[in-house]
Amino acid sequence: MNNEAKIAAKGVSRFSHIDAVRAFAVMLVVVSHADLGAYVPGGAGVTIFFTISGFIITFVLLRERDREGAFSISRFYLKRVLKLLPPLILIIVIPSVIYSLFARIDWFAVMGQIFFFYNWLRIYADVDVLPGSGITWSLAIEEQFYICFALIWLCFVRFRHSLAILQVASLLVIAWALVARIALAGAALPNRIEFGTDTRLDSIAIGILCAIAYSGISGNRRRRSKAFRHSVRLNHSLVPVLAGAVFLTATAIQNEFFSETFKYTLQSAAVGLLLLYGMSKPSGIVGRAYLSVCDLRVVQIIGLASYSIYLIHVPIYRLIVYVLPDLDARISIPLRITLATAAGVLVWKLVETPIERFKTKSLSPKNPTIVGDARLVANATRL
Secondary structure (H helix, E strand, O other): OOHHHHHHHHOOOOOHHHHHHHHHHHHHHHHHHHHHOOOOOHHHHHHHHHHHHHHHHHHHHHHHHHHHOOOOHHHHHHHHHHHHHHHHHHHHHHHHHHHHOOOOOOHHHHHHHHHOOHHHHHHHOOOOOOOOHHHHHHHHHHHHHHHHHHHHHHHHOOOOOHHHHHHHHHHHHHHHHHHHHHHHOOOOOOOHHHHOHHHHHHHHHHHHHHHHHHHHHHOOOOOOOHHHHHHOOOOOOHHHHHHHHHHHHHHHOOOHHHHHOHHHHHHHHHHHHHHHHHHOOOOHHHHHHHHHHHOOHHHHHHHHOHHHHHHHHHHHHHHHHHHOOOOOHHHHHHHHHHHHHHHHHHHHHHHHHHHHHHHHHHOOOOOHHHHHHHHHHHOOOOO
């Protein structure tokens, strides 16, 4: 039975590998923040999320353009609001209000968390927010991208050369981010590179380029020849090996200048390659093993719940440490990881899942062939 037949038989989305990569990313962050940052690169998880976001949203919007010939920006923004705000209100906003009864809260910073400009505050000021909620800086970067990308796509979606424009723009963004990081390396503001939107957008742009490449390689676009599509062997068993080697090498290099400049770009390129591998119907021992791991139920659940897990894990950590300050690390670390992950899954099940059902039923075009696309765009954010 081929890969597509298996997917049809199981009723599983053909994009389950993306949820698996998202699960890996969020667990990097969760484990790293459990006092294991010296051993587990949590920052790499955020870079993975950025690349996934660029890939997914571009892939979905290209499908929508091919199918409908247009782009509904109102529907796009409404889906983003329904995806992001309910968990954000439950996990960050309401606890912030309660916390403010006992401690000082910078409400302008909380507004930054809600309206997605918190990353800039995090760079330039030490702000008082709910303990553990500072992780929303990366959510701010992603949503700034989503807001701007939707406006740009609305302007160019009907242009004959819209993809070429998008490709050139993505390449310019990658070049800009890399040059900006090189210029800022070793600067007085240590957080400027990590938290700046302009310095981290190359990861998202690489995801965009990968989605454009895949749409041309796999689609029936007349501008792409069959010979070209078959010449690109993205399903070769060496592809994940190469992607893993590049990612691990870029992550392992400890040189400060490299870590502030080229690391993010190389990590993102490796992630993009892995996403393309999963989309290309991999076969053989490596391909079957990869898809089998991706389709594990626990992996899929963590991937789908990654946004809520990401939001809730550090506040849960802080709460556990506050309640049990003297707990042995050998017990505390696995306890925090387990409870935080479980709490995120619970929020996903009780809050996100009903909303996703509503979105699929009410906001998606009435076409049964795009259920997979609706699921993709619903889970485009890892945070």
